[in-house]
Amino acid sequence: MSLEAAQQLDAADPLASKRQLFELPAQTIYLNGNSLGPVTKAAKERLQAVVDLQWGNDLISSWNKHHWIDLPASTGHKIAPLLGAKTSEVICCDSVSINLFKLLSAALAELNQRSPQTKVTLVSQQDNFPTDLYIAEGFTELLGQERIELCVVEESELHAAIENQPAILLLTQVNFRTGAVHDIEAITRLAHQRDCLVIWDLSHSVGVMPLQLDQWQADYAVGCGYKYLNGGPGAPAFAYVNESLQSSLQQPLQGWMGHKAPFDFSPGYQADTGINRLQCGTPPILSMSALDAALDCFEGLAVHDLYAKASRLSETFMDSLRSNGAADSLQLISPRDPSERGAQLGFSHEAAYPISRALAEQGVITDFRSPDILRLGFSPLFLSYAECWQAGAILAQTVTEKLYLEQRFSVKNKVT
Numbered sequence: 001m002s003l004e005a006a007q008q009l010d011a012a013d014p015l016a017s018k019r020q021l022f023e024l025p026a027q028t029i030y031l032n033g034n035s036l037g038p039v040t041k042a043a044k045e046r047l048q049a050v051v052d053l054q055w056g057n058d059l060i061s062s063w064n065k066h067h068w069i070d071l072p073a074s075t076g077h078k079i080a081p082l083l084g085a086k087t088s089e090v091i092c093c094d095s096v097s098i099n100l101f102k103l104l105s106a107a108l109a110e111l112n113q114r115s116p117q118t119k120v121t122l123v124s125q126q127d128n129f130p131t132d133l134y135i136a137e138g139f140t141e142l143l144g145q146e147r148i149e150l151c152v153v154e155e156s157e158l159h160a161a162i163e164n165q166p167a168i169l170l171l172t173q174v175n176f177r178t179g180a181v182h183d184i185e186a187i188t189r190l191a192h193q194r195d196c197l198v199i200w201d202l203s204h205s206v207g208v209m210p211l212q213l214d215q216w217q218a219d220y221a222v223g224c225g226y227k228y229l230n231g232g233p234g235a236p237a238f239a240y241v242n243e244s245l246q247s248s249l250q251q252p253l254q255g256w257m258g259h260k261a262p263f264d265f266s267p268g269y270q271a272d273t274g275i276n277r278l279q280c281g282t283p284p285i286l287s288m289s290a291l292d293a294a295l296d297c298f299e300g301l302a303v304h305d306l307y308a309k310a311s312r313l314s315e316t317f318m319d320s321l322r323s324n325g326a327a328d329s330l331q332l333i334s335p336r337d338p339s340e341r342g343a344q345l346g347f348s349h350e351a352a353y354p355i356s357r358a359l360a361e362q363g364v365i366t367d368f369r370s371p372d373i374l375r376l377g378f379s380p381l382f383l384s385y386a387e388c389w390q391a392g393a394i395l396a397q398t399v400t401e402k403l404y405l406e407q408r409f410s411v412k413n414k415v416t
């Protein structure tokens with residue numbers, strides 16, 4: 001391939017016009033949309049309107065007049081088609097970490113109803129995203145060994161770990177370091193054969209991986225609003241619960257927004273129906289409005305096409321690295337076959353951190369993941385093939401000419 005060939009792909013790209021929906025700084029190739037999606041024009045305009053007209057003018061009446069109270073449900077409705085879910089199965093609320101706690105509780109309550117007095121195993125994977133493991137640890141410590149035991153294993157040991165007793169499987173579809181993808185359908189089928197429930201973390205999936213949660217008979221899922229959904233820093237997350245698990249759904253963070261009549265102010269908790277009982281406290285209207293507006297960028301798009309473009313963008317990048325003579329200087333830790341990875345690539349290199357800083361100085365934004373991983377995300381809504389080609393060439397030059405050795409590139413920031 002060549003830069004010209006990449007430009008030809010851009011000319012024929014039906015998604016190319018989507019770039020106009022975003023505001024990105026000039027001279028920047030943003031390969032970090034998997035960590036923090038860029039701002040959309042729609043979100044900017046919406047925030048302005050919410051501040052000036054709604055909060056600024058209509059004040060508290062906005063809860064009714066501008067339907068703030070319905071925003072967790074209506075934002076969830078926009079996420080549902082990206083998951084292959086019904087609108088009644090998705091709610092926007094809280095962070096991924098908090099939603100994980102709620103769904104772990106829900107899954108445990110469900111298993112306890114099915115087989116009372118039986119101890120449950122909570123199984124997760126050693127290289128899962130740390131917050132998932134930390135929440136799992138805190139959850140099992142709270143409840144004690146008699147009720148639930150945490151079992152964190154290597155990926156190759158997952159099947160064996162759900163062999164013996166009722167288990168909750170807590171997995172992330174796209175590995176945050178390598179991008180390797182789990183087969184949700186196959187794992188769910190196996191888990192159900194063994195009386196297990198599965199909670200999927202879709203943080204690095206939603207908005208780019210084609211998902212069919214209902215068709216795959218998934219149980220529970222969570223995911224992030226600020227990565228491929230471009231909802232803004234700290235945007236609220238979402239939770240999915242399969243319809244078949246909703247009538248018995250219980251979770252302990254019984255805040256008033258999950259109550260069936262919050263404005264009755266009655267002293268006892270009575271859960272609302274369905275997915276709404278996953279809500280806890282007052283929704284963050286500013287950040288949820290930004291996410292809600294950003295989600296309109298997905299209207300009319302097939303996630304399949306987004307994934308196909310993301311795969312091709314990452315292959316264009318790989319071709320560029322090879323053509324520019326750097327394929328051997330960096331160790332690819334992602335699956336070589338694009339169909340086996342998410343919309344990201346990871347490379348290990350002892351100087352991964354200074355390399356990421358040196359790239360940033362040249363306008364190529366990537367991230368570093370401890371201890372030695374350079375990570376690049378290929379968001380299909382705003383990246384072009386030519387940019388991915390150029391980014392490959394810049395990385396190749398940075399590595400082969402050791403441009404990262406300058407002292408200033410080794411100074412660590414608080415957030416990497």
Ligand SMILES: *Cc1c(COP(=O)(O)O)cnc(C)c1O
Pocket residue numbers: 095096097098129131132172176201203204224237
């Ligand atoms: C980004 C990410 C999170 C973030 O969790 P928050 O509680 O929203 O900060 C969780 N899990 C995975 C797999 C992620 O990639």
